Amino acid sequence: MIIDCHGHYTVAPEPHRQFREAQLKWLDNPSLPDPVPTAISDDQIRETIEPNQLRLQQERGIDLALFSPRASAMAHHLGDERTALPWARKCNDLNKRVVDLYPDNFVGVCQLPQTTTTPIANSIHELERCVNELGFVGCNLNPDPSGGHWTSPPLTDRSWYPFFEKMIELDVPAMIHVSSTCNPNFHATGAHYINADTTAFMQFIQGDLFGDFPDLRIIIPHGGGAVPYHWGRYRGLADMLKRPPLDRHVMKNVFFDTCVYHQPGIDLLFDVIDIDNLLFGSEMVGAVRGIDPQTGHYFDDTKRYVDALPISKEDRHKVFELNARRAYPLLDAALRARGL
Amino acid sequence: MIIDCHGHYTVAPEPHRQFREAQLKWLDNPSLPDPVPTAISDDQIRETIEPNQLRLQQERGIDLALFSPRASAMAHHLGDERTALPWARKCNDLNKRVVDLYPDNFVGVCQLPQTTTTPIANSIHELERCVNELGFVGCNLNPDPSGGHWTSPPLTDRSWYPFFEKMIELDVPAMIHVSSTCNPNFHATGAHYINADTTAFMQFIQGDLFGDFPDLRIIIPHGGGAVPYHWGRYRGLADMLKRPPLDRHVMKNVFFDTCVYHQPGIDLLFDVIDIDNLLFGSEMVGAVRGIDPQTGHYFDDTKRYVDALPISKEDRHKVFELNARRAYPLLDAALRARGL
Numbered sequence: 001m002i003i004d005c006h007g008h009y010t011v012a013p014e015p016h017r018q019f020r021e022a023q024l025k026w027l028d029n030p031s032l033p034d035p036v037p038t039a040i041s042d043d044q045i046r047e048t049i050e051p052n053q054l055r056l057q058q059e060r061g062i063d064l065a066l067f068s069p070r071a072s073a074m075a076h077h078l079g080d081e082r083t084a085l086p087w088a089r090k091c092n093d094l095n096k097r098v099v100d101l102y103p104d105n106f107v108g109v110c111q112l113p114q115t116t117t118t119p120i121a122n123s124i125h126e127l128e129r130c131v132n133e134l135g136f137v138g139c140n141l142n143p144d145p146s147g148g149h150w151t152s153p154p155l156t157d158r159s160w161y162p163f164f165e166k167m168i169e170l171d172v173p174a175m176i177h178v179s180s181t182c183n184p185n186f187h188a189t190g191a192h193y194i195n196a197d198t199t200a201f202m203q204f205i206q207g208d209l210f211g212d213f214p215d216l217r218i219i220i221p222h223g224g225g226a227v228p229y230h231w232g233r234y235r236g237l238a239d240m241l242k243r244p245p246l247d248r249h250v251m252k253n254v255f256f257d258t259c260v261y262h263q264p265g266i267d268l269l270f271d272v273i274d275i276d277n278l279l280f281g282s283e284m285v286g287a288v289r290g291i292d293p294q295t296g297h298y299f300d301d302t303k304r305y306v307d308a309l310p311i312s313k314e315d316r317h318k319v320f321e322l323n324a325r326r327a328y329p330l331l332d333a334a335l336r337a338r339g340l
Numbered sequence: 341m342i343i344d345c346h347g348h349y350t351v352a353p354e355p356h357r358q359f360r361e362a363q364l365k366w367l368d369n370p371s372l373p374d375p376v377p378t379a380i381s382d383d384q385i386r387e388t389i390e391p392n393q394l395r396l397q398q399e400r401g402i403d404l405a406l407f408s409p410r411a412s413a414m415a416h417h418l419g420d421e422r423t424a425l426p427w428a429r430k431c432n433d434l435n436k437r438v439v440d441l442y443p444d445n446f447v448g449v450c451q452l453p454q455t456t457t458t459p460i461a462n463s464i465h466e467l468e469r470c471v472n473e474l475g476f477v478g479c480n481l482n483p484d485p486s487g488g489h490w491t492s493p494p495l496t497d498r499s500w501y502p503f504f505e506k507m508i509e510l511d512v513p514a515m516i517h518v519s520s521t522c523n524p525n526f527h528a529t530g531a532h533y534i535n536a537d538t539t540a541f542m543q544f545i546q547g548d549l550f551g552d553f554p555d556l557r558i559i560i561p562h563g564g565g566a567v568p569y570h571w572g573r574y575r576g577l578a579d580m581l582k583r584p585p586l587d588r589h590v591m592k593n594v595f596f597d598t599c600v601y602h603q604p605g606i607d608l609l610f611d612v613i614d615i616d617n618l619l620f621g622s623e624m625v626g627a628v629r630g631i632d633p634q635t636g637h638y639f640d641d642t643k644r645y646v647d648a649l650p651i652s653k654e655d656r657h658k659v660f661e662l663n664a665r666r667a668y669p670l671l672d673a674a675l676r677a678r679g680l
Contacts, residue, residue, distance in 0.1 A: 195566075203525070
């Protein structure tokens, strides 16, 4: 079985986007009527999923994707508590409909109603709802709800702890995932995403989050940002900061996905990172949608790169399936319940 | 000849640090007397350089380093116009003394008196002084003088153009180099440095800086941040953004150094980036000072990694010497004047 740990509903039907637009207009002018979602039909969902994610899954031989709302549209920096929760609920509910229409192909991962002004504890209820009522198996946690100004404390700060406690209680991991940015220095998918991955990893080196939460599981997407490429730097910094070696200090709790869009990058990832820490992911349809003129294949067809690796059948099985089932125990339970 | 394009005076004598400390105290309390630098003797400089940078150069077989003031101590976010210029001048003058004491081993690269509130044009005079009077051959340009809040416009914004015009007139390149950070999210050498490298590169993809300045030369240090590891992502993003291919759009003007502290990272760098865009660099004595238990050698002994590459003698000559002489024409001229 091949599980893609990193998929977003990037092609949601137009009325979904219109609801968000109405929300943002209402924020500018609260005398406008309350934004009301337009109905979205099952057919509208089918029309977006089937020619995109579902087609690509089938073409590439991927069985199942962990599927969350579009990351760039979370936009936690826009709006406040009044809009963040309705928007997150709407996004999660829409994703649940995708899962219900294609239960063999998608399993839900939720967006959180984070804002720059409310504590992360305010996201606990939506996490519980998504896990307990919608059957989702994980969440996307934004370390920078400000959208590129980085005004929140580091992930190792105790203010995040109530959320981590709830994650452990529910037995779900978080993918560290920022959203779009309002800082013109940072292109979202070309700089902000990658920087956030690198930043989170370095925070984990500096702190002792996994000493406090030995059962916490974190996925750092986009191949771990810059980390595997600079693995020597990070090993050396852990040493300079008198932290334990990375395999004990961080890598018992952290996974990297395979969203690295060329063969040399994937080769390096598998060369330096232990196989048990790698989850197959593609981020499709997502950041980079084109075809690589050097290969004639989609940049984000990461399965081709993994297929090309000279690794054992057992290791391939870990990356494609077993590690994801270990990182997401509720996914594993759901698959077992289906006899898988 | 082996030229290290990336060295900082990280071990400057204690009175130098004390002057900075006095400056910062004076900023807090301007009723204190004006900070006055304590004299630093030639012996004090020798005592710091000889057991550190000079010893390591000799042990590793490096002939010459492009040598700038300590990057983390630039701290453009601390102080204002009243302190930034005296601090930059003091740092550059001290570096000039290192160069004068060891003219065969060091060539100067300058710090700029940037602040968060003054235009970059205010740094032009110090650049001119360092190039025309001190014989320096390049500068370190900080894309984020705010120290991790990223409040300046992107490097492609026209507000930076007067400085780029002066760089071209003087025929000097800039290394993009942030300093320490006041944002607790970002460890300086583990996150902020690498993020800034990645960010600058993506800005160059989005903009058309080198269309406007075909003769501008930029060095992105630390192996180009995350860029080579995610080279497929960047090629794909350039395509999605309808920019020309990277080799024409960016890589005629941008160099990456080899400050990547393990063999697999260096292997990837040389695999994906054209040899003409690579400058040997070590950043020593700098970010990571320890010995890699996996190899028994210093993490930052990047020459070992380059030596281990299966590349031709001609390519090695480019990376160790010729590319640096091309990126820094004033270095080339100075070496030629010495018959080198």
